[in-house]
Amino acid sequence: MRQAGFPRRPPPRGAKATSEGCLEPKGPIEQVYQEIAILKKLDHPNVVKLVEVLDDPSEDHLYMALLCCLSRPVMEVPAIKPLTEDQARFYFQDLIKGIEYLHYQKIIHRDIKPSNLLVGEDGHIKIADFGVSDEFKGTDALLTNTVGTPAFMAPETLSETRRIFSGKALDVWAMGITLFCFVFGQCPFMDERILSLHSKIKTQPLEFPDQPDITEDFKDLIMRMLDKNPESRISVPEIKLHPWVTKNGVEPLPTEDENCTLIEVTEEEVENSIKHIPSLATVILVKTMIRKRSFGNPFEGSRREERSLCAAGNLLT
Template structure:
C-alpha cells in the first residue's frame, strides 16, 4: 500500500494536482475521517507570485486602488490562512488546520512542506455536459452561490475564479465555494484591479483589456457568476474557442446568444443577460441579483438580508503569526522523500510541465474547433517531445507542502499569488485557471 504517516494522518493515493503541488488522500486516525492533503512548494509559491529569490522586506504597503499589497508570497500565505480559518459560512469551504515546517521558513528558494485542512466534496457539475441542471436545481444552487459571494465580498475578498468546478456540493446538499488560489483582499468598498487571473472562459471583458485599465473586482465575480449560471442550465460556456486570443475577442465583442434547447424562462434569460453585460458600469450587482424575480421565484423564496447572512471577520497580527501548526522537520523529510521515491508527485514542480498547473476544469472539452485566423499559442506536443532527450527525467529536489480536505476526490489550490503582481506563465487553455 502506497502510504506515508504524517502526524495523525496516513497518506494514501494521489487524487489530483494543482497549481502548487499534488493532492493525496489522507486518513485521520483521530476522527476516522478521510481528508485530502495537498503538498505545496514554497519555492513554487515565490516563483508563481513573480518574486525574486529573496523575499521583499517586511512591512505591508497599501497598493493603488485599495488592494492590500502582501509582504511576500509566504507571508501572504499565512495571512490568507488566518483569514480562511476564520471564515465561517454554510456556502464557503471551511479551513480546519495548517501544518508547517519551521526549519525551512528562512529558505524560500528550497521546496518545503506545509499543509492545510478543509472539507470539500464533489463539484456541482462538470462542463461541458449533455445533462445540464433543471431550472429548479440551478436556482437552488445559485441561491447558495449568491449568499457565499455576498459573504466573501462583505469580508472584502474577491474570489476571481468562480466556476462550476469550484462550487462543491456538501453533505447537506448545498454549495460551498472553494479554491481561493487567485483571490484578492481589498480595502474600502471594492477592489480596483488591473491584472488578469482566473479561468479564461469565465473572465470578464474588462479584465482582458490590453491597456491594463483599472476595473471593479466585485463586477468580475458577478460576470463569472453569470457564466456559471449559463453553464448550469445549458451545460456549456456562452463564449468558447480553443485559441485564447480568439476566446478573448469573443468575450469582448460577441453578442450573448441562448441555445434553442433547453427552453428557459424569460426571467432567467433576463438575469443572465444583465450579469453578462459587457459594460461593468451597468452590470447588475449582487444586491440586485438577490431581489431578481427568477432568483426569488417572484418573491416566494426571498434570500436573507446582508445582516442575516454576513458577520465581519477581523484578523489580528497575532492570529496571522499563529495561523500554522509546526510539524517536526524529520516527518516532513520522510513524507517528501517517500513521495518522490514512489514517484507520487508526477514531477509537479518541474518547469517543463507547467502547462498542467490546474485541475480546476475538465481537460480541453470546454472549447470549440479553432478558426483559421487564430494561430495556436502553445507549442505542439510532438515538437516538445522531439526537443526532449530520451530517458527518464530527474526527480525534483526538495519537498512540498500539503492540504487536507474531507470527502470527495476533487481538491483545488487555494493559495493566492501576490495581488498586483504578474508571474511569468505559459499559454493556458480556456478551461485552465491563470494564477
C-alpha cells in the same frame, strides 16, 4: 525568498512603527500571513472551511488543509444533462450567499466556476479554491492583473486599454457564466484558440441555445450578469432581489445582516496563522502511529505485503 537570499521565510511580526509613530506597510510575507489568518476564520455554510496551513521547512510550499467535502463538483462542463431552472436556482442561491459573505469580508474569489463549487453532504454548495483570490480595502477591489479560468474571464480583464477593473464585477461575470453552464451545460463563449476566445468574450453578443426552453426572467438575469460593461453590470445586492432568484418573492434570500458577520483578526492570530512543522512526512507518520496506538512503523505491514506480492509475481513469471 530564495531570490532575496533568505534561507527560510521569516516569521510575521506585523507592521512596525516608524520614528514618527506611523505604521509601516506590511511586507509581502506578512501580507500572506494576514490573508491566511482571515481565510482560516471564514465560517459560512456555503464556503469550504480552511482548517490549517502547514509550513514544511524542507519545502518551498505552504500546505492548506481544507475541510473534506465527501462529494463532487456541482457539475462538469460540458455537461450532457444540465440542470433544470429549479435545480439551478437552488444551487445559485447558495452561490449568491457565499459570494456575498466573501465580498463582505473584503475577499474577491476571482475563479468562480462549476468545478470550484462542491456539493456537501447536506446537498448545498460550498465555494472552494481560493488560489487566486484577492483581499481588498474600501468598498471594492481595484485590480490590474488577469487570473482565473479563460472561459470565465470578464471582458474588461482582456482589454488592451483598460488597466484597472472592479473585483466584485469580475465575480458577478463569472457567476453569470456559471449559471449559464448550469442550465445549458456549456459556456456561452467557446473556442479552442485562446486569442479567439478572448475576442469572442470581448465582442461577440450573448446568444442562447434553442434548447432547453428558458423563462424570460432567467434570460433577463443572465443578460444583466453578462453585461460587457462592468459599470452597468448587475451587482450582488441586485441579484439577490431579482425575480428569477427569489422565484417572484416566494423564496427570498436572507438579508446581508442575517447572512454575514464581519471577521476581525488579532496580531496573535496573524502570527499563528501558519503552523511550522518539522516535516510533513514526519507529521503524517506520527499521526498514523498515534491513531493505531503503536510505536512500530504503521506502513511496515503494507510494505511487507507489497514485497510479498512482488515476489509472488516474480515466481509466476
